[in-house]
Amino acid sequence: xxxxxxxxxxxxxxxxxxxxxxxxxxxxxxxxxxxxxxxxxxxxxxxxxxxxxxxxxxxxxxxxxxxxxxxxxxxxxxxxxxxxxxxxxxxxxxxxxxxxxxxxxxxxxxxxxxxxxxxxxxxxxxxxxxxxxxxxxxxxxxxxxxxxxxxxxxxxxxxxxxxxxxxxxxxxxxxxxxxxxxxxxxxxxxxxxxxxxxxxxxxxxxxxxxxxxxxxxxxxxxxxxxxxxxxxxxxxxxxxxxxxxxxxxxxxxxxxxxxxxxxxxxxxxxxxxxxxxxxxxxxxxxxxxxxxxxxxxxxxxxxxxxxxxxxxxxxxxxxxxxxxxxxxxxxxxxxxxxxxxxxxxxxxxxxxxxxxxxxxxxxxxxxxxxxxxxxxxxxxxxxxxxxxxxxxxxxxxxxxxxxxxxxxxxxxxxxxxxxxxxxxxxxxxxxxxxxxxxxxxxxxxxxxxxxxxxxxxxxxxxxxxxxxxxxxxxxxxxxxxxxxxxxxxxxxxxxx
Numbered sequence: 001x002x003x004x005x006x007x008x009x010x011x012x013x014x015x016x017x018x019x020x021x022x023x024x025x026x027x028x029x030x031x032x033x034x035x036x037x038x039x040x041x042x043x044x045x046x047x048x049x050x051x052x053x054x055x056x057x058x059x060x061x062x063x064x065x066x067x068x069x070x071x072x073x074x075x076x077x078x079x080x081x082x083x084x085x086x087x088x089x090x091x092x093x094x095x096x097x098x099x100x101x102x103x104x105x106x107x108x109x110x111x112x113x114x115x116x117x118x119x120x121x122x123x124x125x126x127x128x129x130x131x132x133x134x135x136x137x138x139x140x141x142x143x144x145x146x147x148x149x150x151x152x153x154x155x156x157x158x159x160x161x162x163x164x165x166x167x168x169x170x171x172x173x174x175x176x177x178x179x180x181x182x183x184x185x186x187x188x189x190x191x192x193x194x195x196x197x198x199x200x201x202x203x204x205x206x207x208x209x210x211x212x213x214x215x216x217x218x219x220x221x222x223x224x225x226x227x228x229x230x231x232x233x234x235x236x237x238x239x240x241x242x243x244x245x246x247x248x249x250x251x252x253x254x255x256x257x258x259x260x261x262x263x264x265x266x267x268x269x270x271x272x273x274x275x276x277x278x279x280x281x282x283x284x285x286x287x288x289x290x291x292x293x294x295x296x297x298x299x300x301x302x303x304x305x306x307x308x309x310x311x312x313x314x315x316x317x318x319x320x321x322x323x324x325x326x327x328x329x330x331x332x333x334x335x336x337x338x339x340x341x342x343x344x345x346x347x348x349x350x351x352x353x354x355x356x357x358x359x360x361x362x363x364x365x366x367x368x369x370x371x372x373x374x375x376x377x378x379x380x381x382x383x384x385x386x387x388x389x390x391x392x393x394x395x396x397x398x399x400x401x402x403x404x405x406x407x408x409x410x411x412x413x414x415x416x417x418x419x420x421x422x423x424x425x426x427x428x429x430x431x432x433x434x435x436x437x438x439x440x441x442x443x444x445x446x447x448x449x450x451x452x453x454x455x456x457x458x459x460x461x462x463x464x465x466x467x468x469x470x471x472x473x474x475x476x477x478x479x480x481x482x483x484x485x486x487x488x489x490x491x492x493x494x495x496x
Contacts, residue, residue: 048448050078067252080167083245097152104145107134129311147291154284165443176432181233191222279446303338306331370441377434384427392420
């Protein structure tokens with residue numbers, strides 16, 4: 001270390017130095033209780049997400065209990081917030097920040113020196129040096145470390161909220177894909193039965209080769225679509241399993257039904273205000289900016305202090321005399337004033353200010369976009385329910401009557417049925433889009449939506465989509481056949 005050493009020797013008077021070191025040690029900060037995890041969990045809980053601290057040994061038992069029955073969105077999020085593998089990394093950030101609290105609350109260890117000089121005379125010197133600059137800057141360093149720790153807590157809380165949103169979105173994608181897969185599987189079975197029935201009519205001479213080929217093609221296409229839907233459902237289940245920290249082939253399942261939209265949506269103005277108040281990532285960015293501003297001020301005056309070490313020296317002379325007194329080492333800031341550190345902190349501050357501006361913009365725009373998607377999906381669900389599906393059902397009914405009287409061919413009837421099935425699938429996908437958009441909206445707002453406490457208008461059961469409505473009836477020259485097939489093959493559609 002570059003500097004000058006000032007030594008003033010005098011007997012006694014060691015008490016003041018010992019007192020200074022004792023006060024410095026008494027001011028040391030302990031590690032934060034629970035490493036701040038309780039505060040993180042409380043922040044997440046205040047925003048309506050089911051976070052909790054669980055002893056690692058008890059996690060498997062709790063996960064097994066939560067997944068013993070089909071999952072709903074809340075239990076899916078609860079599992080993710082205790083079982084997702086990424087949690088270790090999130091909480092590790094708290095450990096690093098807690099270590100900084102510990103480090104900032106202490107001064108450097110004292111240095112003990114010994115000098116044994118011999119020649120014509122013998123001189124033994126003993127010294128004990130401690131950092132006085134550490135002691136002077138201790139309160140500021142502790143305050144900055146505490147600010148950083150609080151910021152990291154908010155950042156970890158934001159990560160947990162993001163994880164909860166991922167789990168909620170994956171849950172709704174899984175259940176929507178599962179319902180589409182179930183519906184398409186039942187349609188494929190119905191189409192296969194139609195083909196088998198068509199073969200019986202063909203063998204009895206009541207069906208043309210062209211109609212038989214159309215029935216077989218329809219059955220094959222339905223099977224292909226069902227296989228694709230099954231693949232999509234498995235991919236959605238895999239995504240959800242990954243977020244929850246579960247095996248995709250584990251013994252767990254999701255609730256089999258999507259709920260209808262809530263009765264009343266939250267207003268956009270309310271959501272924008274909630275986002276400003278609840279976004280933990282935004283709060284963390286603002287807090288970090290404030291901490292960097294403090295850090296810049298600290299480094300501005302700290303660079304003129306230099307390194308300052310204070311200690312006690314004791315020297316024994318040949319004649320037996322003992323000299324004791326204070327020692328002072330001071331780095332004189334002549335050749336460098338550490339402007340480089342100022343530039344670094346100022347650059348971090350400017351970047352943090354830019355991040356706050358970006359998050360403010362993303363917060364407003366994200367809420368508006370997610371709100372628009374929610375409203376659009378809700379409107380599409382309403383159109384499917386009130387107009388498209390009833391119209392498709394009526395079109396199939398009329399096509400069936402016309403086909404029975406040989407006014408149209410089997411191909412036209414099959415095409416009408418396919419469009420009806422596509423409408424059912426579109427309805428389910430729109431409903432899934434609605435709940436996925438609400439999950440995105442909750443993430444953009446930074447908390448559970450107030451309207452989530454409402455009861456929806458009901459649930460959608462795939463079984464109500466695929467219900468018996470009409471039968472294949474091939475008669476002679478437009479007349480209905482008086483003999484129904486033994487397997488009772490029926491057209492499947494949405495129940496009125």
